[in-house]
Amino acid sequence: MVRRVEPPDGGWGWIVVLSAFFQSALVFGVLKSFGVFFLEFMAAFEEPAARVSWITSIGIAVQQFGSPVGSALSTRFGPRPVVMAGGILAALGMMLASFATSLTHLYLSIGLISGSGWALTFTPTLACLSRYFSRRRSLATGLALTGIGLSSFAFAPFFQWLITYYAWRGALLLVAALSLHLLACGALLRPLRLAEDPSVGGPMAQLTSLLHHGPFLRYTTALTLVNAGYFIPYVHLVAHTQDLGWDPLPSAFLLSLVAVADLLGRVFSGWLGDICPGPVARQLALWSFLTGMALALLPVAQEPFILMALVVVYGFTAGALTPVAFSVLPELVGIGRIYSGLGLLQLVESTGGLLGAPLSGYLRDLTGSYTASFVVAGAFLLSGSLILLTLPGFFSCFFLPSATEQNSGRKSLEAKVSLQSAEYKEGIPEAQEP
Template identity: 25%
Template sequence: MASGPTHLDSARGWVTACGAALSVMAAFGTIYSFNAFAKSMADEFGTGHGPISLVFGITVFLFFGSALVSGRLYDRFGIAPLLIVGGAMFCGGLFAMSQISVLWHGYVLFGVGLGFGGGLFNAPLFALTAMWFVRHRAVAQGIVATGSGLGTMLFAPLAQWLLEVYGWRGGMKALAVVAAGIFAVALFMIKQPPKMDMGDAKRHVSLVVRSAAFWQMSASGVFFTVAVIGSLGSVVTFAQDDGLPPRAAVALFTIIGFSGIVGRMALTSLARPLGSVRLLKIAFFGLPVAYAIWFATTRVSGLETKFALLIVFASVLGVSYGGFVALLGHVTAHLFGLAGLGTVMGMLFFCSGTGALIGPPLMGFTADATGDIGLPIAISGVIAAVGVVVLLPMTRHPLPLPTYMGPPGVPPTQTSSAPIQRPVREPLIPQRLFREPAVPMVRPLADRTAEALERPRSASLRDAPPDVFWPIPDDDASDRNGAAVPVTVADLARSN
């Protein structure tokens, strides 16, 4: 029996994952470093929290929202053109931002340059990494997502130091050079995986977007980013307004970045035994807890107690935010399959981008209007709680779509909670071949697979694409044991 595509879980895939993490680190770190410059920019242009936070909101909206376009471009052209064009727009926009004389120019230069430019390669990098892995996909996705945590942790103090030495204009120029160098290194590390026949990806995507699980992920993504991006865009300025010195306020951002790395690696390492969907919900549940702690800090008078509570808030926020982002790509592949994965992830990132456009201005303008940072924090906590309610009922099983194709795990089995209409044709892999036995599994998987191969071949197997690849068992399920047994449709056909 063939071992399946040799590139899956290979050393080249790990190199690609590390290169993707570098690109994500440079993109997220540079965008989030805007918080270090925000107060100086507000003082120079004579504005409050709202107008400055709108720059950040537009940028993050385009950063995630442009995935609606970049996902389709990735499915068609691959990653290299997107990283080259997007990286050039990103660095050029940052350098041009340092030259602005009126604030609204920043809405265009910082927003379009860093937002749309970075968005051209951000979501595709997660889809790219998913195509390189089967058994270790959750960990690989965690490595890529760790890039954003590293960027938050490393670039925030770097930006603060550059601000003190060169001012916000010189600091942005320096960051543009740093980001360009990182993108160049990452470009040599990243490689497109060999193509696998995924069948009719367009039809598959049309079925995915009609599922309840897709809209639950989309809606919860909006609530998630309204709360998280709103807080990331205001935590430094709010902390300074609440009495913390600038370096202590920026240190909170570093803590968020470090705890985000911990959350990414810890939760993705637990994806196999506990299930990535379950962990995604747990990560989201941490957000309302974080905002409750943050709100409590606004009612504390002692500066040391306030700072201690803010450290706890930043740690919980980082773990929740990091874990959710790291698991998102793996959950998407697990639920919906790999066919048209770039497009599906692009749509999910776009929905998240709409929340990013709302969150920072909502918190900034609310704080300006009320003169109290407690109210916007409380609003964010309520929004996060609503997102938890939306996500909790989502199924943990792959959707039983007739076009569902691997390698995210075993073929999906029909469940009573499945929202999909009946298939219009027989699935490519007969479900009876992979149905779990009614009694506890005691025989080796290889024996059960050999028994399945002795059964008669159906017409659907003869017509199926030759490169469709199924590893057994599902690497996301906690109730299955044993090593994965790779099986291709061609193997099944030849055996008969």
């Protein structure tokens, strides 16, 4: 393990960004593109769509609820072996699914086994990335998460091509082989030991501190509300436009617009987050507010051009809030608690994502349209943005310090780091490569 006083803000960290890019593609790119297998499963097992849809739902639930396990293991053993083990489980689940004889078999193989593998890969990788960056953390996170958008474009037609030539069983075997590349992603994770690590304790001590940490609990509540409304357009936008009389193909095209705008928003937000002064939570509140407004206004748009414009705004702002959401956490709990903090955050906020879509569907059944669904989804994001206003230091430092103050602050920081380095080296041996 490499030992340092503070995050290097680059160096091997860019290799970790590359690892996170491919890891996010191999986890969420596969999940978002897995719908091409649905019709095959329905025909093969003669089951309704509702039961088949549980395959992906179980996988997502296991990935999110299992995140604290991946975090705790990474705190104890480092992210490299944990992510590599997750890659083996993800591939094993897909391989066993290719021999499925019932939906229960698919629930256990893809949902439980592959879902457990995904739980061991995503959170440890992002936490490791956060430890390598401080000033450029938002940009690094934004670049890493672009893998989700790009893979969503590529994997859906690629999986369909595999099904055409190799049938669904052969396609699942090849997806299993693709998932094995998560081992390479894990091997690239070089753990760091930072100065504050000895003071944060083990996984249970960190968890206890986090459960008594007021700002962390408020932040978790805010992101849970954001998560409750965030995914509604992915679930119901196409159905909403078809209620308006759109043809299926133009309706589906709107999701492509969302994906492109989402990709651009992630990169822009990451860049902006690193050059703007002040707490990153301020930018997260802004992007969450704009996303909520775009969602709430969607039912008002009746003209195709206006609706397309709102969809682009939603995609851009929804993509923009993602990298800064992960960048706020180290500022709240400290980089030494990032593994436990990120795992606990994903566990709690997953309830919003799981309950948001069913609530939206219930409102559609109750009212006969998606107007209430989108308005309530927007209200969730607006409520989350308001809670973010209560985070420490949110309203401080609205203006750039003068050049004299910047120079004074820089000298003070350099002196502090030098002192920390000297004290740190007295108690820790020379840095060693892993």
